[in-house]
Amino acid sequence: MSTTTTTTINPKTASNLSFILNKPHDVAFVDRPKPTLQNEHDVLVAVNYTGICGSDVHYWQHGAIGHYVVKDPMVLGHESAGTVVEAGSAVTELKVGDRIALEPGYPCRHCEACLGGHYNLCPDMRFAATPPYDGTLTGFWTAPADFCYKLPDNVTLQEGALVEPLAVAVHIVRQAVVTPGQSVVVMGAGPVGLLCAAVAKAFGATTVVSVDIVESKLNFAKSFCSTHTYISQRVSAEENAANIRKLAGLGSGADVVIDASGAEPSIQTCLHTVRTGGTYVQGGMGRDNITFPIMALCLKEVTAKGSFRYGSGDYKLAVELIASGKVEVKKLISEVVAFKDAEDAFKKVKQGEVIKILIGGPNEKI
Numbered sequence: 380m381s382t383t384t385t386t387t388i389n390p391k392t393a394s395n396l397s398f399i400l401n402k403p404h405d406v407a408f409v410d411r412p413k414p415t416l417q418n419e420h421d422v423l424v425a426v427n428y429t430g431i432c433g434s435d436v437h438y439w440q441h442g443a444i445g446h447y448v449v450k451d452p453m454v455l456g457h458e459s460a461g462t463v464v465e466a467g468s469a470v471t472e473l474k475v476g477d478r479i480a481l482e483p484g485y486p487c488r489h490c491e492a493c494l495g496g497h498y499n500l501c502p503d504m505r506f507a508a509t510p511p512y513d514g515t516l517t518g519f520w521t522a523p524a525d526f527c528y529k530l531p532d533n534v535t536l537q538e539g540a541l542v543e544p545l546a547v548a549v550h551i552v553r554q555a556v557v558t559p560g561q562s563v564v565v566m567g568a569g570p571v572g573l574l575c576a577a578v579a580k581a582f583g584a585t586t587v588v589s590v591d592i593v594e595s596k597l598n599f600a601k602s603f604c605s606t607h608t609y610i611s612q613r614v615s616a617e618e619n620a621a622n623i624r625k626l627a628g629l630g631s632g633a634d635v636v637i638d639a640s641g642a643e644p645s646i647q648t649c650l651h652t653v654r655t656g657g658t659y660v661q662g663g664m665g666r667d668n669i670t671f672p673i674m675a676l677c678l679k680e681v682t683a684k685g686s687f688r689y690g691s692g693d694y695k696l697a698v699e700l701i702a703s704g705k706v707e708v709k710k711l712i713s714e715v716v717a718f719k720d721a722e723d724a725f726k727k728v729k730q731g732e733v734i735k736i737l738i739g740g741p742n743e744k745i
């Protein structure tokens with residue numbers, strides 16, 4: 380196999396320092412062996428920036444998410460952008476020096492889900508920082524070239540690290556089939572909820588309501604993209620829903636409701652906020668089982684859908700939404716820290732002090 384290697388970051392000499400979780404609250408910086416191309420369709424990427432996701436923080440705190448349990452030391456991180464430093468001989472779309480957003484999950488490409496157009500649901504998915512697979516808070520990363528998305532000149536590498544959560548939002552809003560003029564209510568104003576609201580607006584929704592339990596998050600949502608905000612009260616789901624409908628002039632209900640919180644009261648409010656014949660999409664992930672208002676679903680003939688990660692075209696559209704200025708992801712970046720400060724950055728996310736914090740790669744000067 381022939382490959383080419385020339386760039387400012389030299390993979391032969393640069394560090395492959397990795398931020399590793401040994402067990403809950405026990406992290407370490409370890410210089411791991413550099414990855415190599417596995418076949419001629421791969422590229423080797425120097426990781427420039429990685430955002431911290433709630434799931435990274437959950438693994439750091441608890442060592443597990445559901446049945447995904449960290450049994451061996453695992454590199455954290457999966458929201459990354461980087462620079463191609465080596466390209467396999469069969470790679471035609473990318474070249475050394477290209478800046479890319481890194482899709483961090485690699486499906487088998489052969490199973491029923493993959494061949495049926497739902498590769499995100501592949502049972503053999505190898506997803507970064509989901510045990511047993513290592514993540515991207517490391518110096519270098521090998522990926523199939525078709526899971527790397529070239530960033531246009533007007534998109535920075537820092538914005539490129541936000542493509543991952545934006546792709547999650549694109550998938551959720553696509554599941555909802557939002558059309559121009561519609562009303563959309565999004566429960567949760569964390570990064571995913573904020574980006575769902577922004578994507579819904581970019582798709583043509585004219586009323587976009589953000590709901591949360593934290594006032595500062597709603598203040599940001601209002602400045603970011605939402606037409607209305609509502610702070611959830613300690614009242615019944617029906618009462619919160621009635622308040623949201625009144626506040627945003629939704630009449631009998633919203634065309635689309637999205638849960639991006641994973642919280643039981645919020646999910647219940649969704650079903651009472653959606654209009655007859657409307658659509659509800661579950662994007663948030665919380666407890667396995669909750670009390671769910673099934674009669675509201677039946678009596679209003681609500682279309683209910685789930686949404687998991689991202690699939691065909693979602694990353695591509697996410698990059699286009701940033702490049703066209705329709706979703707200003709840079710506004711979500713609260714802080715950019717050096718690799719050595721990764722653990723402190725995790726603490727800040729846990730304390731809720733930031734919207735999105737980026738960690739520079741180990742070879743990045745911050």
Ligand SMILES: NC(=O)c1ccc[n+]([C@@H]2O[C@H](COP(=O)([O-])OP(=O)(O)OC[C@H]3O[C@@H](n4cnc5c(N)ncnc54)[C@H](O)[C@@H]3O)[C@@H](O)[C@H]2O)c1
Nearest residue numbers: 567569570571591639640641642645662663664686687688
């Ligand atoms: N479907 C997927 O593929 C996918 C991918 C990434 C994240 N997620 C999930 O999406 C959700 C949002 O992710 P995030 O990174 O923005 O998380 P986050 O924790 O930053 O945001 C969640 C928000 O929900 C708010 N909230 C909590 N209870 C609420 C309630 N009762 N009503 C309204 N708001 C409430 C919180 O205050 C917070 O602002 C999480 O559940 C996460 O696990 C799903």
Ligand SMILES: OC[C@H](O)C(O)[C@@H](O)CO
Nearest residue numbers: 432434506508509547688
């Ligand atoms: O954005 C993708 C999500 O964070 C992942 O699915 C996460 O839950 C880890 O598996």
